[in-house]
Amino acid sequence: MSTLRDRFGSARRPGRTVTHPRPAGSNPGADDATVDAVGKISAAFEVVENARGMLYAFHRMSGEADLALQDGLEALRAAGHRQLADEIDDVLVGRDVVRDMWTFQLVEAYDEQYWQVFREAAALVQDELSGGAPHVFEAEMKHREQTEGSGREPTREEPREEH
Secondary structure, three states: OOOHHHHHOOOOOOOOOOOOOOOOOOOHHHOHHHHHHHHHHHHHHHHHHHHHHHHHHHHHHHHHHHHHHHHHHHHHHHOOOHHHHHHHHHHHOOOOOEOOEOHHHHHHHHHHHHHHHHHHHHHHHHHHHHOOOOOHHHHHHHHHHHHOOOOOOOOOOOOOOOO
């Protein structure tokens, strides 16, 4: 029976260099605590990006639901239920999703009030403390894991291979 290593190869790449090395010398981003802190700010912004994507999905889904409702109302009318369709049309088609706002306005407000500010703050931290290099923390983690692994010693059945 073949092992995972036989089938897929080892993840270890000891000859690789760090993709985004930390700033050199007396730069304030050169110490471990700063690299960790910048990584946390970057990770927080990635969560904001994910939330923004969900907000865009909410916007798209709400719009699709409104168009599907309008198709359904036309079908009700065609089936002879004009009064019911007209009543629903009157109270729901074109309705604000929150007071005075459609979903596109929610997206625009989020972008202007929160996302743009967060993006600029994350960029400022990256520029000032990482020399503009993104994902320094993750690049070092990649290098560490591909050269040293998880710290677990391989079993006798899985000897460590050098590539």
